[in-house]
Amino acid sequence: MRLSDSGEFGLIGRIRQICGQPGERVIAGIGDDGALLSTKPGYASILTTDSMVEGVHFDLRYVPLRSLGWKLLAVSLSDVASMGGTPVGCVVSIAIPETWSMENIEALYEGISRCGRDYGCPVVGGDIVKSPGLCYVSCAVLGEVPLGAEIRRSGANEGDLLCVTGQFGGARVGFEALESGSKDSDEFYESINRFLEPTPRLQEIQSILHVFRPTSLIDVSDGLASEIRHICEESNLGCLIHEDKIPIHPEAVKWAGMTGKAPICYAMESGEEYELLFTVDSHEFVSQNMRDLPKRAGAVAVIGLMRKKEDGIQIQSGESRFPMKYQGWDHFRRCPHD
Amino acid sequence: MRLSDSGEFGLIGRIRQICGQPGERVIAGIGDDGALLSTKPGYASILTTDSMVEGVHFDLRYVPLRSLGWKLLAVSLSDVASMGGTPVGCVVSIAIPETWSMENIEALYEGISRCGRDYGCPVVGGDIVKSPGLCYVSCAVLGEVPLGAEIRRSGANEGDLLCVTGQFGGARVGFEALESGSKDSDEFYESINRFLEPTPRLQEIQSILHVFRPTSLIDVSDGLASEIRHICEESNLGCLIHEDKIPIHPEAVKWAGMTGKAPICYAMESGEEYELLFTVDSHEFVSQNMRDLPKRAGAVAVIGLMRKKEDGIQIQSGESRFPMKYQGWDHFRRCPHD
Numbered sequence: 246m247r248l249s250d251s252g253e254f255g256l257i258g259r260i261r262q263i264c265g266q267p268g269e270r271v272i273a274g275i276g277d278d279g280a281l282l283s284t285k286p287g288y289a290s291i292l293t294t295d296s297m298v299e300g301v302h303f304d305l306r307y308v309p310l311r312s313l314g315w316k317l318l319a320v321s322l323s324d325v326a327s328m329g330g331t332p333v334g335c336v337v338s339i340a341i342p343e344t345w346s347m348e349n350i351e352a353l354y355e356g357i358s359r360c361g362r363d364y365g366c367p368v369v370g371g372d373i374v375k376s377p378g379l380c381y382v383s384c385a386v387l388g389e390v391p392l393g394a395e396i397r398r399s400g401a402n403e404g405d406l407l408c409v410t411g412q413f414g415g416a417r418v419g420f421e422a423l424e425s426g427s428k429d430s431d432e433f434y435e436s437i438n439r440f441l442e443p444t445p446r447l448q449e450i451q452s453i454l455h456v457f458r459p460t461s462l463i464d465v466s467d468g469l470a471s472e473i474r475h476i477c478e479e480s481n482l483g484c485l486i487h488e489d490k491i492p493i494h495p496e497a498v499k500w501a502g503m504t505g506k507a508p509i510c511y512a513m514e515s516g517e518e519y520e521l522l523f524t525v526d527s528h529e530f531v532s533q534n535m536r537d538l539p540k541r542a543g544a545v546a547v548i549g550l551m552r553k554k555e556d557g558i559q560i561q562s563g564e565s566r567f568p569m570k571y572q573g574w575d576h577f578r579r580c581p582h583d
Numbered sequence: 584m585r586l587s588d589s590g591e592f593g594l595i596g597r598i599r600q601i602c603g604q605p606g607e608r609v610i611a612g613i614g615d616d617g618a619l620l621s622t623k624p625g626y627a628s629i630l631t632t633d634s635m636v637e638g639v640h641f642d643l644r645y646v647p648l649r650s651l652g653w654k655l656l657a658v659s660l661s662d663v664a665s666m667g668g669t670p671v672g673c674v675v676s677i678a679i680p681e682t683w684s685m686e687n688i689e690a691l692y693e694g695i696s697r698c699g700r701d702y703g704c705p706v707v708g709g710d711i712v713k714s715p716g717l718c719y720v721s722c723a724v725l726g727e728v729p730l731g732a733e734i735r736r737s738g739a740n741e742g743d744l745l746c747v748t749g750q751f752g753g754a755r756v757g758f759e760a761l762e763s764g765s766k767d768s769d770e771f772y773e774s775i776n777r778f779l780e781p782t783p784r785l786q787e788i789q790s791i792l793h794v795f796r797p798t799s800l801i802d803v804s805d806g807l808a809s810e811i812r813h814i815c816e817e818s819n820l821g822c823l824i825h826e827d828k829i830p831i832h833p834e835a836v837k838w839a840g841m842t843g844k845a846p847i848c849y850a851m852e853s854g855e856e857y858e859l860l861f862t863v864d865s866h867e868f869v870s871q872n873m874r875d876l877p878k879r880a881g882a883v884a885v886i887g888l889m890r891k892k893e894d895g896i897q898i899q900s901g902e903s904r905f906p907m908k909y910q911g912w913d914h915f916r917r918c919p920h921d
Contacts, residue, residue: 256688256711263689264696267705271672280707282672284727285623292707292725296676300715334609334620338634338676338721350594354601367605369618369630373594377638378716383676385723387630389622 273397279324279388281395288389293324296338296383305380307423310349312441313382314356320466321386322364322445323519327464328397329450330390332366338383340376353382364447394454396523401461401480405524407549408459410449413469414497414508415439417515421500436496443519450521453545456533459523470513470571472522473549473558480524483556486549486569513571524551611735617662617726619733626727631662634676634721643718645761648687650779651720652694658804659724660702660783661857665802666735667788668728670704676721678714691720702785732792739799739818739862745887746797746868748787748859751807752835752846753777755853759838774834781857788859791883794871797861808851808909810860811887811896818862821894824887824907851909862889 260275267274272281272289279293295317297303303313318335325332337357341350354368361367366386401407419440422433430437446464453459461480463472469491477484493512501508530547558569598613605612610619610627617631633655635641641651656673663670675695679688692706699705704724739745757778760771768775784802791797799818801810807829815822831850839846868885896907 256685259685259689260692260706260709260711263692264699264706267672267707268703271705271707274672274705274707275709280672280674282707282725284628284671284725285626288623290622290628290671290725292672292674292723294674294676294708294721294723295710296678296712296719296721298678298712298714298719301678301713333622333628334605334612334618334630336618336630336632336723338632338723340634340636340639340719347594347597351597351601354598358602361602365606367609367612368598368602369605369609369612369620370632371598371613372633372721373598374634374636375639376636376717376719379714381634381636381678381714381719381721383632383634383710383721385630385632385674385676387620387622387628387725 279328287392289392289395291325291328291330291388291390293321294385295320298381299379310352311356314353315360315442317382317384318357318360319443319445321384322366322447323464325386325388326445326447326450327462328390328395330388332364332386332388334367334369335384335386337368337371340374340381342380343375396459396462398461398463398475398479401476401482401524401551403482403551403553404527405460405551406527406530406547407484407524407551408545408547409520409522410446410545411520412492412494413518414511414515415494416517417511418497418500433496445519446521457525457529459525462523465518465520465522468514468516470569477558481554483552483554484549484558485552486560488560488562490546490548492546617666625730627730627733629663629666629668629726629728631659632723633658636719637717648690649694652691653698653780655720655722656695656698657781657783659722660704660785661802663724663726664783664785664788665800666728666733668726670702671725671727672705672707673722673724675706675709678712678719680718681713702783734797734800736799736801736813736817739814739820739889741820741889741891742865743798743862743889744865744868744885745822745862745889746883746885748784748883750830750832751856752849752853753832754855755849756835756838771834783857784859795863795867797863800861803856803858803860806852806854815896819892821890821892822887822896823890824898826898826900828884828886830884
């Protein structure tokens with residue numbers, strides 16, 4: 246079977262089968278944002294990894310190596326955030342073309358190290374090998390979470406509110422602006438920065454946890470639409486999304502005006518946003534004063550309601566209601582909208 | 584500066600500088616086999632990662648994907664063994680050519696998973712991305728060790744005995760036999776197996792720890808000569824190696840007879856052996872009955888004596904004594920003997 250026929254998620258299911266039962270110390274294994282391992286009384290360890298490949302995830306013609314380093318660590322830290330955890334340390338594996346200079350590698354590590362300092366995740370080791378071709382970078386982060394406080398993708402209940410942090414679409418706009426060599430890059434500065442150096446929402450989730458406890462949580466790496474599907478599948482539910490409640494980044498609205506696409510497409514399909522998507526019990530949510538959310542949690546918006554699985558995933562747009570067709574970014578399948 | 588001018592170890596020093604002080608939870612950071620992190624009362628977490636690149640570390644024309652999977656995990660497990668620890672779980676990152684079939688990936692994961700089952704290290708997550716070129720695989724292992732029982736590279740003292748598990752040279756012979764497409768592969772079966780599916784010495788170090796406690800420990804990934812240098816550098820010592828005490832794999836002697844190289848070159852420079860090199864206090868060693876070592880610890884051989892730094896690293900060969908010139912395998916510098 247060709248990979249492009251099965252898709253990334255069919256593949257993950259097969260790998261889960263091959264790897265079998267992981268044993269009693271594994272609280273959550275293959276399939277969540279990170280793994281949860283029972284290692285410390287009262288705490289679970291989080292182990293997560295992400296890798297990026299030149300020509301697939303980044304183009305060194307317009308991605309500075311410092312930003313690549315930042316992003317490499319930030320995307321794994323986002324996985325730690327999406328389980329309600331905090332980071333402990335990370336290891337970095339890089340395969341670099343032999344033609345690279347010492348300055349190239351220094352710039353890469355300066356970016357990783359700067360991100361690590363900002364979020365309390367020191368680089369504690371790693372591996373450097375040569376690559377006969379392109380550059381590959383990979384990072385694994387160890388994090389921890391008080392046992393019982395970990396949040397999974399699968400905990401949503403019917404009637405829960407579906408919420409997000411931040412605004413969507415910017416990361417995709419940043420990518421398109423950089424790739425097109427747009428002369429208006431000053432106008433799209435925030436988007437470009439979101440794409441190059443995303444913010445892992447580690448502080449935001451801790452602030453949210455002070456006010457209420459999400460029932461399920463995921464970070465938006467493959468696109469909002471794709472992550473909504475994940476939460477629904479893992480929690481065995483459907484949902485109704487209110488399209489007009491989805492916070493769209495103002496630069497995405499502006500950029501969409503130039504490309505002729507609908508701004509909502511950017512918001513729903515833009516990958517690499519690294520905002521948080523979560524569900525919360527509606528009674529708990531309403532009984533809390535949202536002003537209790539510290540400012541650094543950023544704006545939290547309610548975008549929909551969790552429903553029965555049979556109701557499917559639907560979009561309410563004005564007076565009409567239809568099944569959600571937006572796709573996320575799948576490494577092995579072309580997005581139908583591209 | 585070009586990478587090939589600084590070498591891998593100059594580079595690691597520079598990265599250590601860039602990454603700065605890692606904070607109080609980091610007991611051992613960049614520069615040891617794995618990182619030690621204070622996470623659990625009475626225990627330290629070990630975090631380690633290794634990656635392998637097609638065309639550099641493996642050639643899919645003669646390395647079966649099941650063996651590649653096994654080796655990927657085994658080399659990180661060897662790092663856990665070399666700190667005196669036991670594994671908890673691992674995450675795997677792979678970048679695969681789009682032309683790969685599902686069966687290819689299944690074979691790779693079957694190998695990883697088989698190694699994980701044999702050594703109590705379940706695959707708990709990971710990341711799969713496409714590669715526009717070659718195959719790149721990376722694995723990060725979380726392990727643990729009782730606090731105070733961890734063994735570092737830097738603990739050797741003057742007068743300590745220098746010891747190894749197992750026999751050396753086979754992994755290199757296996758590599759050369761496979762690469763040359765030797766028709767005598769049956770004769771070099773053990774060597775080929777050592778190269779394709781190395782044994783992480785997790786059980787051996789636990790058996791050794793029941794009898795005595797090494798003062799320093801490292802696994803032989805870059806070659807025996809190179810690891811001897813590491814122990815000396817990190818412990819700020821020199822040593823005297825008795826060449827005739829170094830256990831050479833019988834297949835390496837046979838193969839050397841065909842290639843015209845000295846068997847000792849294979850033993851000293853062969854990388855990817857994944858045996859253990861360690862030092863032990865001579866009084867402690869002599870006072871123990873070596874027959875107490877359970878059989879599964881394999882043969883332990885004393886190969887030398889730790890001395891003052893000023894004495895350098897010397898080889899005693901018959902009546903003559905000379906500075907050790909054997910090199911290890913450095914990704915960025917050609918071995919002068921190749």
